[in-house]
Amino acid sequence: MQLSNSARWPVARIAAVAVGFAAVVTGCGPGDDASRARSSAAAPAAESPAGSSAESSAGSSVKAAPGKGETCDGMGIDLEAPVTSSSEIVINAPLRKVWETHVDVEGWAGWQKAIATIERLDPGPLSDTSRFRWTTPVPESKFSPADTLSITSSVKGLEEGECVIWQGPAIGKAISIEKGVHLWKFTEKDGVTHVHTEESWEAAFLDSLKGPDFDAVAAMLGGGLDLWLQDLKAKVEGSTAGN
Numbered sequence: 001m002q003l004s005n006s007a008r009w010p011v012a013r014i015a016a017v018a019v020g021f022a023a024v025v026t027g028c029g030p031g032d033d034a035s036r037a038r039s040s041a042a043a044p045a046a047e048s049p050a051g052s053s054a055e056s057s058a059g060s061s062v063k064a065a066p067g068k069g070e071t072c073d074g075m076g077i078d079l080e081a082p083v084t085s086s087s088e089i090v091i092n093a094p095l096r097k098v099w100e101t102h103v104d105v106e107g108w109a110g111w112q113k114a115i116a117t118i119e120r121l122d123p124g125p126l127s128d129t130s131r132f133r134w135t136t137p138v139p140e141s142k143f144s145p146a147d148t149l150s151i152t153s154s155v156k157g158l159e160e161g162e163c164v165i166w167q168g169p170a171i172g173k174a175i176s177i178e179k180g181v182h183l184w185k186f187t188e189k190d191g192v193t194h195v196h197t198e199e200s201w202e203a204a205f206l207d208s209l210k211g212p213d214f215d216a217v218a219a220m221l222g223g224g225l226d227l228w229l230q231d232l233k234a235k236v237e238g239s240t241a242g243n
Helices: 033-041 095-103 105-110 204-208 211-242
Strands: 083-091 117-120 131-138 147-159 163-171 176-189 192-202
Touching (some): 095 176, 095 211, 105 131, 147 176, 176 204, 192 211
Antiparallel strands (some): 083 192, 117 131, 147 163, 163 176, 176 192
């Protein structure tokens, strides 16, 4: 889950919570069928931040869509959650470089502008029992005052160099995501790496959102994934070019 700060997403696009939280949310009612239909149909790709492009130099662009049901170590996101989204990108670098950058969670704040603080809650390389806590700001919107979410993520599955999935709550004073689940998959072909990610959110406030308001929040999830992928691509390709 990742929230974008106001410098990257105007308040009007934040729509309540741009929580691109490295773990998806759980803990509330599943929402009605109409809401689920909207969450699957909504989630258009977010506008690219000023000065950036979603288009990769390999000719592949970020593509936001509903969750696709991919799994890691036998686990996946909650496709029955009120909001799901998925996105993907091609990074011009070997898989090992992409993987090492991604699982170095303590380094995220250095290349993800939406992350304010982050700390590992256990030592050693990231594993299927690792936990980490991070914070991300939520700008003021028509749904809530400015807030800061504290996210505690627990890794639930990890296959070295292939995939990782984590989940946990994102808690703020004004808004909270009770459960989020976030899955990442990595594949390499011809020296470039394809990254696929998908996420689901469950939160009590989603049950009260209808029509355009609900669609706006669904779009925020897709937008948050897109921005995370773009940041990962920029970090890895920049580091590779410098070697």
